[in-house]
Amino acid sequence: MVNFILLILIYTGIYALMAIGQNLITGYVGLLSLTQAGFFAIGSYATAILSTTFGWSFWATIPAAIILSGLFGLLIGLPTLRLKGDYLAIATLGFGEIVRNILNNWDSLTNGPMGIQRIPMVTLFSMRVNPYTKWGFIVMVWVIVLIAYLLFERLAKSRIGRALEAIREDEIASSSMGINTTSYKVWAFVLGAAVAGVAGSLQAVFILSVTPGAFTFMVSIMVLCMVVLGGMGNFKAVILGAFLIQFISYFPQLVGLSNVIPPQFKQVLFGFILVVMMIWRPQGILGREQRSAPRRFLSRRGRS
Amino acid sequence: MGSIAEFFQHLMNGMTLGGIYALIALGYTMVYGILKFINFAHGDILMIGSYLGLFTFNLIRGQTLGPWTLVAFFIAMIAGMIFSAGLGMIIERVAYKPLRKATRLAPLLSAIGVSFILSNMAAWMWGTRSRKLEYPFDNTPLHIGGVSITPHQILILIVVVVMMISLKLFVDRSRVGKAMRATSLDQDTAKLMGIEADKIISITFAIGSALAATAGFLIALEIKVYPSMGTMTGLKAFVAAVVGGIGNISGAMLGGILLGLLETFGVALLGIPYGLRDTIAFVALILILLLKPEGLLGKVEKEKV
Amino acid sequence: MILLETTKLTRAYGGVIAVSEVDFQVREGLITGLIGPNGAGKTTLFNNMTGLDTPTGGKVHYKGVDITNKSANKICRMGIARTFQNIRLFKELSVLENVMVGLHFTTGKSPTAGRFGAVLRSYLRVREEYEEMHEKAMKWLDFFNLVPLAHELAKNLPYGHQRELEIARAMATSPQILFLDEPAAGMNPMETDSLMRTIRRIRDLGITVVLIEHDMKLVMNICDTITVLNYGQNIAQGTPAEIRNNPKVIEAYLGKEEA
Numbered sequence: 001m002v003n004f005i006l007l008i009l010i011y012t013g014i015y016a017l018m019a020i021g022q023n024l025i026t027g028y029v030g031l032l033s034l035t036q037a038g039f040f041a042i043g044s045y046a047t048a049i050l051s052t053t054f055g056w057s058f059w060a061t062i063p064a065a066i067i068l069s070g071l072f073g074l075l076i077g078l079p080t081l082r083l084k085g086d087y088l089a090i091a092t093l094g095f096g097e098i099v100r101n102i103l104n105n106w107d108s109l110t111n112g113p114m115g116i117q118r119i120p121m122v123t124l125f126s127m128r129v130n131p132y133t134k135w136g137f138i139v140m141v142w143v144i145v146l147i148a149y150l151l152f153e154r155l156a157k158s159r160i161g162r163a164l165e166a167i168r169e170d171e172i173a174s175s176s177m178g179i180n181t182t183s184y185k186v187w188a189f190v191l192g193a194a195v196a197g198v199a200g201s202l203q204a205v206f207i208l209s210v211t212p213g214a215f216t217f218m219v220s221i222m223v224l225c226m227v228v229l230g231g232m233g234n235f236k237a238v239i240l241g242a243f244l245i246q247f248i249s250y251f252p253q254l255v256g257l258s259n260v261i262p263p264q265f266k267q268v269l270f271g272f273i274l275v276v277m278m279i280w281r282p283q284g285i286l287g288r289e290q291r292s293a294p295r296r297f298l299s300r301r302g303r304s
Numbered sequence: 305m306g307s308i309a310e311f312f313q314h315l316m317n318g319m320t321l322g323g324i325y326a327l328i329a330l331g332y333t334m335v336y337g338i339l340k341f342i343n344f345a346h347g348d349i350l351m352i353g354s355y356l357g358l359f360t361f362n363l364i365r366g367q368t369l370g371p372w373t374l375v376a377f378f379i380a381m382i383a384g385m386i387f388s389a390g391l392g393m394i395i396e397r398v399a400y401k402p403l404r405k406a407t408r409l410a411p412l413l414s415a416i417g418v419s420f421i422l423s424n425m426a427a428w429m430w431g432t433r434s435r436k437l438e439y440p441f442d443n444t445p446l447h448i449g450g451v452s453i454t455p456h457q458i459l460i461l462i463v464v465v466v467m468m469i470s471l472k473l474f475v476d477r478s479r480v481g482k483a484m485r486a487t488s489l490d491q492d493t494a495k496l497m498g499i500e501a502d503k504i505i506s507i508t509f510a511i512g513s514a515l516a517a518t519a520g521f522l523i524a525l526e527i528k529v530y531p532s533m534g535t536m537t538g539l540k541a542f543v544a545a546v547v548g549g550i551g552n553i554s555g556a557m558l559g560g561i562l563l564g565l566l567e568t569f570g571v572a573l574l575g576i577p578y579g580l581r582d583t584i585a586f587v588a589l590i591l592i593l594l595l596k597p598e599g600l601l602g603k604v605e606k607e608k609v
Numbered sequence: 610m611i612l613l614e615t616t617k618l619t620r621a622y623g624g625v626i627a628v629s630e631v632d633f634q635v636r637e638g639l640i641t642g643l644i645g646p647n648g649a650g651k652t653t654l655f656n657n658m659t660g661l662d663t664p665t666g667g668k669v670h671y672k673g674v675d676i677t678n679k680s681a682n683k684i685c686r687m688g689i690a691r692t693f694q695n696i697r698l699f700k701e702l703s704v705l706e707n708v709m710v711g712l713h714f715t716t717g718k719s720p721t722a723g724r725f726g727a728v729l730r731s732y733l734r735v736r737e738e739y740e741e742m743h744e745k746a747m748k749w750l751d752f753f754n755l756v757p758l759a760h761e762l763a764k765n766l767p768y769g770h771q772r773e774l775e776i777a778r779a780m781a782t783s784p785q786i787l788f789l790d791e792p793a794a795g796m797n798p799m800e801t802d803s804l805m806r807t808i809r810r811i812r813d814l815g816i817t818v819v820l821i822e823h824d825m826k827l828v829m830n831i832c833d834t835i836t837v838l839n840y841g842q843n844i845a846q847g848t849p850a851e852i853r854n855n856p857k858v859i860e861a862y863l864g865k866e867e868a
Contacts, residue, residue, distance in 0.1 A: 087546065094585075163713050174699075177690070179713055278403060
C-alpha cells in the first residue's frame with residue numbers, strides 16, 4: 001500500500017513537469033496542444049540512447065533531452081502555431097503519433113517495439129539513486145519539479161507572461177500593441193516541450209527501460225486532464241491535478257480491487273472528467289490565480 | 305513502376321480507400337461548417353455504429369450464405385447508421401450544446417473527453433479483441449485486364465457514390481439542405497429567418513454520423529471491428545477533410561479520394577513501409593497547413609476586425 | 610508635415626473592391642476625420658494602414674518608409690496605435706494589466722543581445738519591471754480617470770469605460786499616430802462630450818489623431834480636416850465647413866435629389 005503511494009508520488013512528479021509545460025501552453029497562451037507525449041518520448045529516448053550506447057551520465061543527458069525536445073518543439077511549432085486552435089490540436093496529436101511510429105520502426109536507433117532496456121541508474125555524488133527503493137528518487141524528482149515550478153511561475157508573472165495571456169485573450173489586439181504573437185507562441189511551445197523532455201528523462205531512469213508503447217496519446221490526454229482538473233493558468237493547481245489524476249489511475253491497485261475494476265475504467269473516468277469539468281467548472285478546481293496577486297510585488301513600496 | 309495494369313490496380317485500391325475516407329470526412333466537414341468545431345469523437349461514433357451493426361448482422365443473418373445474407377448485411381448497415389445518427393445527436397445535445405457560448409477550448413476538450421469515453425467503454429463492454437464481420441458474399445476477386453477487383457471494392461464504390469450523390473442533392477436542393485447551408489454561413493441570421501438552428505445542427509450531426517457509420521461498416525469487412533478502429537481512421541479522415549478544405553463538402557470528397565490515392569501509391573511506389581503508412585496522412589496534413597491552410601477547395605476566411 | 614499617406618491604395622476581395630485607389634494623408638498634429646456611409650471602406654482602409662490587412666494595390670508610407678506589407682506588430686513599434694470598432698480588450702485581464710500590455714515593447718530594452726537579452730533581463734528583473742510598468746500604467750489610467758477601476762477585470766467594465774480603456778492601452782504604446790475606429794459608438798451625448806475633451810487632450814500631448822466616426826457632431830467639432838469615403842473611393846477632403854457643403858458628400862449620405 002505504502003509502495004503504491006510512493007509510486008503515485010513519483011509519477012505525480014514526473015507528470016507534474018509535463019503539466020507545468022501544458023499549463024504554459026494551454027493555460028496561459030490558450031493553445032490546445034496535445035504534444036506532450038511526443039516530447040516525453042523524445043526526452044526518454046534521448047536519455048536511454050545516450051546512457052546505454054554512449055555511456056553518458058544521466059545528468060549529462062538532461063541538457064540533451066531539453067535541447068532535443070526544444071528543437072522538435074520549434075520544428076513542430078513553427079508550421080502549426082499559425083493555425084486556429086482546432087487544427088492545432090489535431091496537428092499536435094498527429095505529431096505525437098508520428099513520433100511513436102518512428103520510434104517503433106527505426107530499429108537501428110531505437111530497437112523498435114522492444115525498446116531499450118537496462119538503462120543505468122542515476123548516480124548522484126557517487127550514490128546510486130535506486131528507483132526500487134523509491135525515497136531517493138522521490139526527492140530527486142520533486143527537487144526538479146520545484147525548480148521547474150519556480151522557473152515557470154516567474155515567467156508567468158513577468159511581462160512575458162502577461163504578453164502570453166494577452167495573446168490568448170485577443171491575438172489581433174496583441175499584435176496591434178506591438179507583440180510578435182507568432183514568436184511568443186512558438187517560445188511557449190518550445191518551453192513546454194523542453195520540460196516534457198526532462199520528464200521523459202526521469203521516466204527513463206525510473207522504469208530503467210523505454211518502449212514506444214509507453215508514449216501513446218493517452219499520455220497527452222492525461223496531462224490535459226491534469227491541467228483541466230486542477231485549474232488552467234495556475235501552476236500550483238496543475239500539480240494538484242497531476243496528483244489527482246495519478247491517484248485515480250492507481251486507485252484500483254491502492255484498494256486492492258485491480259482484479260475487479262478493468263483498466264478502461266480510469267480512462268472512461270478521464271473522459272468524463274474532461275466533459276464534466278468543461279460544462280460545470282471550466283476553470284478547474286482551484287481556478288486561475290487571483291488577479292490581485294500582483295499586489296504582492298508592491299508590498300515593499302506600498303501602492304502608488 | 306510496373307505496367308499500366310499495376311497503375312490501375314493501385315488506382316482502384318486508392319479510390320476505394322479514398323471513398324471510405326471521404327464518407328467519414330464528410331461528417332467532420334459538415335459539423336465544422338455549421339459550428340466551426342471539430343468533433344473529435346466522430347471516429348468513435350462510427351466505431352460504436354459498426355459494433356452495433358455487427359451485432360445486428362450476426363443476429364439476423366442466419367447460417368448459410370445466400371441472397372438473404374446480403375439483404376441482412378444492408379439491414380445491419382442501416383441499423384448501424386441509425387444507431388450512429390442517434391448517438392451523434394445525443395452527444396451533441398449533452399456534451400457540445402451547453403458549450404456553444406463558452407471559450408474556444410471548451411467544446412474541443414469536451415469532444416476529446418467524449419472520444420475517450422466511447423472508445424474505452426467499447427473496450428470495456430466488448431473487449432479489446434477485434435471481431436470479424438463476415439462477408440455477405442463470396443469475395444473472390446474478379447480479374448479485368450490484369451487488374452483484380454474484389455466484390456468488396458465494387459460494393460464500396462457503389463455505396464460511396466450513391467451516398468455522395470444523395471448528399472449533394474440533399475444539400476443543394478432540399479429545404480433542409482438549404483437551411484443547413486444558411487445556418488453554416490450565419491447562424492444568428494438564419495435563426496432570425498425562422499430556421500430552428502438547433503434542429504438543423506442535430507440533423508447535421510445525424511447525417512454526418514450515419515455516413516461515417518456506413519464507411520466504418522464497409523471497411524470493417526476488411527479491417528475487422530475493434531474499439532480503437534475509429535480513432536486512427538477518424539484522424540486520417542479528418543486530415544482528408546482539412547486537405548480538401550474543411551467546411552466544404554466537395555472538399556471532403558476530394559480530400560478523401562486524394563488521401564486514399566496518396567496512401568496507396570505511397571506504399572506501392574515510394575516503398576514506404578506499411579507501419580509508417582499512417583504517417584503519410586500526417587505529413588500531408590503538415591504540408592497542406594504550410595502551403596494552403598484553407599484546403600484545396602477552401603476559401604481563406606479572414607477574421608473581421 | 611505629412612506623417613502617413615496612402616498612394617492609390619486598393620483592397621479587392623475577389624470581385625468586390627472594398628477600397629479603390631485611395632489617396633489619404635495624415636498630417637502631423639492635426640485631428641483627421643474619416644467619414645462615409647456604412648460599408649464605404651473606412652475600417653478596411655484602417656486595417657490596411659495598420660498592418661492587419663494587406664492591400665492588393667497601392668502603397669502606404671509612414672515617415673517616408675514603405676509599410677505596405679509590414680506586420681501589425683512592426684507597425685505598432687514604429688509608432689502607430691489603434692483601437693477597434695468592436696472593442697478588443699483583454700477581457701480576463703485587469704484594467705491595469707490591459708494598459709501594461711500596451712507598455713510591453715517599450716519596457717525592458719536590453720543594452721546587450723537584442724531580443725533574447727531583453728527577455729533574459731525581464732526574467733531577472735520581474736519585480737523592477739513590474740514597478741516601472743505599474744507606475745507608467747497608472748499615469749495613463751489617471752489620464753483617463755480609470756484609477757479606481759485599476760484592478761477590475763476588463764470584461765466587467767461598463768461600456769463607456771471599456772472604450773476609454775482601449776484608448777488608454779493604445780496610448781501606452783507611445784504612438785505618434787493614434788487611429789480610433791468609431792470611438793463614440795454607443796455613447797450618449799455626455800459621454801461623447803467627454804470623449805471630445807479626451808481627444809483634444811491627446812492632441813495637446815502632440816499625438817496625431819485619425820478617427821472614423823458616424824457621430825457628425827463629434828466629427829465636425831473636433832476634426833481639423835475630414836476625408837470622405839464612399840464605395841471605397843475618396844470623394845472629398847477638406848475642412849469641416851467645406852465638407853458640410855460639398856454636394857458629393859451630401860449625395861453620398863442622403864442620395865441624389867429627385868429631378
